[in-house]
Amino acid sequence: MSDPTRSADPTRSADPTRSADPTRSADPTRSADPTRSGVIHDIGYRHYDGARLGRRHVTRALFVESAKGAYGLGRSTRSKIVPMLLFAVVCVPAFVIAVIAAVTEVSELPSDYTSYVLNVQVLVAIYVAGQAPASVSRDLRFRVMPLYLSRPLERVDYVLAKYAALTVAVFVFVAGPLTIMFLGALLAELPLGEQVPDYLRSLAGGVLVAFVLAGVGLVIASVTPQRGLGVAAIITVLLVLGGVQGAVQGIAGAEGEDTVAGYAGLLSPFTLVDGVQSGLLGADTALPAGPPGDMGAVVFLVATVLVVAGCFGALLLRYRRVSI
Amino acid sequence: MPLIATDVLTKRYGPVTAVSELSVDIEPGVVGLIGANGAGKSTLIKILLGLVPATSGRARVLDLDVATSGAEIRERVGYMPEHDSLPADVSATEFVVHMARMSGLPRTAARERTADTLRHVGLYEERYRPIGGYSTGMRQRVKLAQALVHDPALVLLDEPTNGLDPAGREDMLGLIRRIGTEFGISVLVASHLLGELERVCDHVVVVDAGRLLRSSSTADVTAASSAIAVEVDERTEEFAALLRSAGLAVTPVGRLLEVELRDDTTYDVVRDSVDSLGVGLVRMERRRHHMSEIFTTSGATSV
Numbered sequence: 001m002s003d004p005t006r007s008a009d010p011t012r013s014a015d016p017t018r019s020a021d022p023t024r025s026a027d028p029t030r031s032a033d034p035t036r037s038g039v040i041h042d043i044g045y046r047h048y049d050g051a052r053l054g055r056r057h058v059t060r061a062l063f064v065e066s067a068k069g070a071y072g073l074g075r076s077t078r079s080k081i082v083p084m085l086l087f088a089v090v091c092v093p094a095f096v097i098a099v100i101a102a103v104t105e106v107s108e109l110p111s112d113y114t115s116y117v118l119n120v121q122v123l124v125a126i127y128v129a130g131q132a133p134a135s136v137s138r139d140l141r142f143r144v145m146p147l148y149l150s151r152p153l154e155r156v157d158y159v160l161a162k163y164a165a166l167t168v169a170v171f172v173f174v175a176g177p178l179t180i181m182f183l184g185a186l187l188a189e190l191p192l193g194e195q196v197p198d199y200l201r202s203l204a205g206g207v208l209v210a211f212v213l214a215g216v217g218l219v220i221a222s223v224t225p226q227r228g229l230g231v232a233a234i235i236t237v238l239l240v241l242g243g244v245q246g247a248v249q250g251i252a253g254a255e256g257e258d259t260v261a262g263y264a265g266l267l268s269p270f271t272l273v274d275g276v277q278s279g280l281l282g283a284d285t286a287l288p289a290g291p292p293g294d295m296g297a298v299v300f301l302v303a304t305v306l307v308v309a310g311c312f313g314a315l316l317l318r319y320r321r322v323s324i
Numbered sequence: 325m326p327l328i329a330t331d332v333l334t335k336r337y338g339p340v341t342a343v344s345e346l347s348v349d350i351e352p353g354v355v356g357l358i359g360a361n362g363a364g365k366s367t368l369i370k371i372l373l374g375l376v377p378a379t380s381g382r383a384r385v386l387d388l389d390v391a392t393s394g395a396e397i398r399e400r401v402g403y404m405p406e407h408d409s410l411p412a413d414v415s416a417t418e419f420v421v422h423m424a425r426m427s428g429l430p431r432t433a434a435r436e437r438t439a440d441t442l443r444h445v446g447l448y449e450e451r452y453r454p455i456g457g458y459s460t461g462m463r464q465r466v467k468l469a470q471a472l473v474h475d476p477a478l479v480l481l482d483e484p485t486n487g488l489d490p491a492g493r494e495d496m497l498g499l500i501r502r503i504g505t506e507f508g509i510s511v512l513v514a515s516h517l518l519g520e521l522e523r524v525c526d527h528v529v530v531v532d533a534g535r536l537l538r539s540s541s542t543a544d545v546t547a548a549s550s551a552i553a554v555e556v557d558e559r560t561e562e563f564a565a566l567l568r569s570a571g572l573a574v575t576p577v578g579r580l581l582e583v584e585l586r587d588d589t590t591y592d593v594v595r596d597s598v599d600s601l602g603v604g605l606v607r608m609e610r611r612r613h614h615m616s617e618i619f620t621t622s623g624a625t626s627v
Contacts, residue, residue: 045444045507048437048475052399053428061425076413076454142411147470150373150403151426152395324375324405 059157066165070131071172082130087173090123094177098184108194109185113202114277115286116181117174117209121270124213125238127173128166132217133230135162141225146324155319163312166214174206198283205277208304212269213238215311222318241268253288262292266303275300325387327352327478327510328372333381335367335534342367344534345381350512354504356521356528356542357514364534365514366406369480372512373403386477399428402471402479406486406514409467412456416447416466419455420473427474434473441469444507445499461492468499472509479503481513485520497524551611554581554594557604566597582611 053061065074071087072080094116101109117124139145148158178199185195217234224230245267252261265271271287278285279297291300328350335343343364359365370376372385374394383390385397410419417438424434442451445465450458455466464484471479484500485493501524504511515521521528522542530537556563564574564581570593573584583594591608598605 046440047508048429048433050433051428051430052474053430054399055395058426058428065422065425075418079413138411138413143405143407143409144411146403146405147409147423148426149375150398150401150405151423152399152428153426154395324370324373 055152055154055157058151058153059161062153062158062161063165066135066162067168070135070166070169079134083127086123086127086130087176090120090127090173091177091180093120094180094184098180098187101181101184101188101190106188106190108190109181111181112284112286113178113181113198114205114274114283116178116202117205118270118274118286120177121242122239124170124174124209124270125235125242128170128213128217128238129231129234131169132166132214132221132234133224133227135166136218136221137225137227137230140222140322141227145319145322149322149324155322156316159312159315159319163214163218163315166218167210169210170213171206171210174209175203178202178206201277201281201283204281205273205283208276209270209273211308212273212304212311215308215315216269219311219314219318222315238269242270244268245271249288258289259292261289262296263299264289265291266300269307272300272304272307276304326350326384327355328383328385328512330368330383331381333368333371333383334379335364335371335376336379342534343371343378346531346534346536347381348529348536348539350529350539351527352510353526354500354511354513354524356518356525357512357531358516358518358521358528359514359531360516363516363531365531366482367534368531369403369482369512369514372480373398373401399474400477402474402476402509404467404471404479404481404484406482408463410455410458410463413454415454416442416451416458416462416469419466420469423470424473429474437473437475438469441473442466444502445469445472446495460487461489461495464488464492464496465499468496472503472507476509478510478512481511483515484513485515485517493520500524550585551582552585552590552594553577553607553609553611554583554605555579555607556581556598556601557606559601559603563597563601563603566601567593570597580607585610 068074069079071083093111097109097111100106111119139148145158149155182195182199185199186192216237220234220237221230224233245264248267249261249264249271252258252264265275265287274285274287275291275297277283279291279294279300291297326349328348330346330348333343333346334341346364346368357365357368367376371378371383371390374385374390374397377391386400388397390397414422420438420442421434424437425431429437442448442465445468447462447465447469450462455463458466464487468481468484471481481500485496488496497520500511500513503509504524504526513521513525518528518530525542527540528542529539554563560576560579560581564576567574567581567583572586572590572593575582583590594605594608
């Protein structure tokens with residue numbers, strides 16, 4: 001730093017050669033001089049006069065950071081490995097399908113868009129089980145919530161941002177391979193009139209499955225502050241529900257109880273959304289039995305909406321209890 | 325305009341009264357909020373942040389009503405909680421940038437302010453390492469940095485020296501003093517240790533069982549009380565009698581005599597008494613208020 005007595009030196013102001021004085025680089029008032037940029041000045045505490053964005057911007061920032069965080073973007077290399085690897089793996093079958101379609105002269109893709117998520121449901125479940133706890137358990141376990149709540153953000157904003165972020169992340173996870181398949185179909189010059197509606201149906205199903213899985217995953221993660229426990233709990237719940245659904249449907253089908261077999265789809269998040277996809281959006285179900293009739297389709301839709309709303313409500317209740 | 329103003333503020337949790345009819349005006353500066361554990365300090369801070377609704381009464385922070393303008397208050401106030409509140413797997417820089425953005429700072433401003441603030445609280449190279457490997461002192465600094473990063477008008481610090489060793493305590497207290505003076509940010513610092521606050525605060529507010537015991541300048545609270553402690557090497561009884569005969573109130577406390585301090589002539593009386601008895605004067609010192617004295621004496625007068 002400069003010698004504090006220098007600035008008070010009366011002889012300096014009278015010196016006409018002052019501007020060429022090479023020792024002036026130590027003068028803190030000259031820090032704006034571009035030719036003196038090599039000098040570091042401790043300019044003390046500076047106040048912030050810039051923009052202070054409100055609650056909505058803060059919520060959006062939390063949403064964007066959380067959504068990117070679900071793929072480890074903006075985080076350490078270690079936290080990128082698992083989500084990126086899973087994403088690569090879930091894309092492999094789609095890539096194989098696309099390549100087969102492109103190099104062989106087939107008239108349709110070897111697999112439906114709309115049954116893809118159901119076929120890779122274990123991978124999707126693992127992804128959700130990994131990322132839902134990473135998104136919310138950390139803030140609960142390390143008691144970071146008081147730091148959020150002592151800011152303009154409200155509890156509902158936090159829940160909204162986290163739910164929306166994981167929904168987008170899961171949607172990207174399933175839309176990625178679907179899009180690869182679609183690109184394969186385009187390369188193979190398959191008729192667009194058949195491909196586009198089916199592709200869009202599968203994307204709509206992807207949105208629903210993302211909402212349902214993000215909700216279920218976050219609710220479980222928000223009550224298991226221990227991250228490992230949360231991961232295990234989510235995987236268990238999703239896979240057990242899938243197993244129970246398959247068993248009930250199988251047994252009911254074998255017993256000739258077609259209605260029961262149809263409604264068995266309600267038991268698992270993946271088959272629930274498959275029911276809406278086939279019953280309402282006109283896709284072919286990949287299950288032994290889809291929702292029975294128009295009534296069944298409506299029941300599946302209502303159930304989906306209820307699950308999503310219920311998860312959101314449960315999260316709000318959970319975060320209302322978080323004390324600061 | 326007072327920095328903080330409460331008006332018969334009361335908060336009850338069921339049968340427990342955490343804050344009881346608290347009315348106090350706090351002017352800008354470094355203010356200590358002193359009370360034993362469970363005296364209602366943390367509850368008061370949460371009310372001031374607009375996070376906990378008061379059962380009755382009103383409070384204003386930065387001239388904003390806590391009941392209706394909580395979000396505006398939280399935009400301009402920083403809060404450092406008592407307990408550990410940092411994720412282990414991110415670096416101080418990443419974490420404080422995130423918290424700056426959560427306070428409404430745009431991305432670039434958040435980065436610049438984070439670099440500045442971490443430097444001011446004394447975190448340098450280690451700020452790029454994960455917080456999980458930090459010492460308690462470094463963690464406290466990160467907690468302080470996240471409370472300062474958005475350049476608040478007021479910071480609320482809840483037991484900032486908790487868990488620190490003596491050197492760390494000194495650093496933290498020095499930092500708090502600098503926040504109030506160099507940075508020009510008002511500070512409300514809650515602690516159960518009067519001794520450490522008296523050195524950094526301009527003003528102290530003492531609470532006990534949710535009630536206001538005292539609100540006065542630090543000088544008043546910690547002014548040497550009106551007593552001196554005197555110890556002589558022998559003939560203590562005779563010495564005490566001599567002082568009493570000079571019209572001073574004398575209370576024996578163990579080997580010490582606590583002598584009422586009227587004015588500076590009291591010292592002369594002690595000196596002359598020692599001289600006339602020919603005993604050795606081992607110790608003569610001003611007595612300072614202890615926390616417990618503040619509670620008993622002020623408590624008695626305010627009831």
